[in-house]
Amino acid sequence: MFSAIAKFFSGGSSELKQASLYERIGGDATVNAAVDLFYRKILADDRINQFFEGVDMDKQSAKQKAFLTMAFGGPGNYSGEDMRKGHAHLVAKGLDNSHFDAVIENLGATLTELNVPADLISEAAAIAESTRNDVLRK
Numbered sequence: 001m002f003s004a005i006a007k008f009f010s011g012g013s014s015e016l017k018q019a020s021l022y023e024r025i026g027g028d029a030t031v032n033a034a035v036d037l038f039y040r041k042i043l044a045d046d047r048i049n050q051f052f053e054g055v056d057m058d059k060q061s062a063k064q065k066a067f068l069t070m071a072f073g074g075p076g077n078y079s080g081e082d083m084r085k086g087h088a089h090l091v092a093k094g095l096d097n098s099h100f101d102a103v104i105e106n107l108g109a110t111l112t113e114l115n116v117p118a119d120l121i122s123e124a125a126a127i128a129e130s131t132r133n134d135v136l137r138k
Ligand code: HEM
Pocket: 048, 051, 052, 055, 056, 063, 066, 067, 070, 071, 078, 086, 087, 090, 095, 099, 100, 101, 103, 128, 129, 131, 132, 135
């Protein structure tokens, strides 16, 4: 019964689609709020800030926004191939699992500070986690 009603209200699609985490978390407004904080944390983190040396400051904010939108399952089509290419030069500089872990940690800390509920933070971390092998070119 519920699923029949759900189908009706979801426009007749065959499955009830849950809103993306991006939408549930507050969409663009939350992403924008998170961008500055996440970026500041990353740059202040001596485990990983060396990878951001010489990175174009103006373009960086758009990249951080892309990063967070992706972590929230929002719009944007980043294929595994893009992630592999986008980080290839960093892998050449030694980017490894420990750095990836540090980024995930900063993501969690950012969302915690913005009062995002723990279950949604876990979802964001899982989505970010799913890119690990591509980012690290494994
Ligand atoms: C959750 C995993 C990650 C995602 C989803 C992600 C996402 C992205 C995206 C979308 C870009 C922009 C690509 C472009 O269009 O140029 C990017 C660039 C970048 N990422 Fe990541 N990233 C991840 C992990 C990491 C890690 C672990 C590091 C380093 C500790 C890192 C450092 C960088 C840097 C420095 C750039 C800019 C590169 C440049 O402009 O030279 N990323 N990332």
